[in-house]
Amino acid sequence: MPASPPAPQTAAAAAAPAAAQARVSVREVTMAYGSFVVMKDLTFDIQAQDIFVIMGGSGCGKSTLLRHLIGLREPARGQVFYDGENFTAADDEGREKFIRRFGVMYQSGALWSSLTLAENIALPLQEFTPLSAKDIRDLAAYKLALVGLSGYEDYYPSQVSGGMNKRAGIARAMALDPDILFLDEPGAGLDPLSSRRLDDLILRLRDSLGSTVVIVTHELASIFAIANNSVFLDTETRTLGAVGNPSELRDHSDNPNVRRFLNRGAESESPVSSS
Ligand SMILES: Nc1ncnc2c1ncn2[C@@H]1O[C@H](COP(=O)(O)OP(=O)(O)OP(=O)(O)O)[C@@H](O)[C@H]1O
Numbered sequence: 001m002p003a004s005p006p007a008p009q010t011a012a013a014a015a016a017p018a019a020a021q022a023r024v025s026v027r028e029v030t031m032a033y034g035s036f037v038v039m040k041d042l043t044f045d046i047q048a049q050d051i052f053v054i055m056g057g058s059g060c061g062k063s064t065l066l067r068h069l070i071g072l073r074e075p076a077r078g079q080v081f082y083d084g085e086n087f088t089a090a091d092d093e094g095r096e097k098f099i100r101r102f103g104v105m106y107q108s109g110a111l112w113s114s115l116t117l118a119e120n121i122a123l124p125l126q127e128f129t130p131l132s133a134k135d136i137r138d139l140a141a142y143k144l145a146l147v148g149l150s151g152y153e154d155y156y157p158s159q160v161s162g163g164m165n166k167r168a169g170i171a172r173a174m175a176l177d178p179d180i181l182f183l184d185e186p187g188a189g190l191d192p193l194s195s196r197r198l199d200d201l202i203l204r205l206r207d208s209l210g211s212t213v214v215i216v217t218h219e220l221a222s223i224f225a226i227a228n229n230s231v232f233l234d235t236e237t238r239t240l241g242a243v244g245n246p247s248e249l250r251d252h253s254d255n256p257n258v259r260r261f262l263n264r265g266a267e268s269e270s271p272v273s274s275s
Helices: 011-015 062-069 092-099 117-128 133-146 162-173 192-209 220-226 246-252 256-262
Strands: 024-033 036-046 051-056 077-082 102-105 180-184 212-216 229-234 239-243
Touching: 024 062, 036 062, 036 077, 036 229, 051 062, 051 192, 051 220, 062 180, 062 212, 062 229, 102 162, 117 133, 117 162, 133 162, 162 180, 162 192, 192 212, 192 220, 220 246, 229 246, 229 256, 239 256, 246 256
Parallel strands: 036 239, 051 212, 051 229, 102 180, 180 212
Antiparallel strands: 024 036, 024 077, 229 239
16 A cells, blocks of 8 residues: 555644644554564654654663654554655655654763763764764864753763763764754763763753653653653553553553553552542
8 A cells, every 4th residue: 555644643633734744654554573563553753843752661762762753673463754844755865864853862871981081972973964073073172061061072981971971872873963862871880879860951952952752761750750641551462552641651551551650660550530
């Protein structure tokens, strides 16, 4: 069947102007490793400037979904659209244009240990822009300033804290001014204070740069502090358990697995009445 843009989900959406198009639309995506189906029939939207969390229990497929969103894996079925354009069906050249709009920080954080923080950020600028060495140096310093690391340009990753490494990783993901930042477990391994600082930074970046941020995490404090939208991957049913604002899902989802997860394992027997 030919690929078609995602259908509007409501009458209001149908009447909305093109500018209201979801930034990311996932349509009936099934993810599999060979014959092992991780999740099936995922359909949800991520809006521009969302801080959108992919959540669920260990091994449910959060990182796998992230890999599908950035094109590292192909859906076994279904499609992913960016601003209504079919990413899954794009040829290599078309796909490259999408990927240039993504900034990605992987779970490991993975800065090059033999390069300074500024050199780490300069790397994608050297590879993908025609900028002069001086402009690249200035831009790397600017990106580090955005994440609160002014003055640390010449430090090596081993000379700064874990939280600072994560912030530098975010600066590197932002090097090419992406529309969408993908962060895989950004708070992993951080103490609570550093983790909170990272949350504040993510909020500030969204507000000042207007980025859309997609985050894989299972840290509830972070989820409630920063996410306005989310998807819950349900290991039990191997499909989407809920989509929406995490605080609302915690109190009102009709899926007990969602409420249990968002209430730290202490499931409320029935949804809290919103009236
Ligand atoms: N390359 C792979 N080949 C085969 N199976 C894989 C591969 N990567 C992940 N899996 C399996 O797919 C499932 C989902 O893995 P994934 O890492 O996406 O889950 P996750 O929710 O991110 O887990 P965690 O919370 O532990 O990081 C798991 O059962 C995992 O063992």
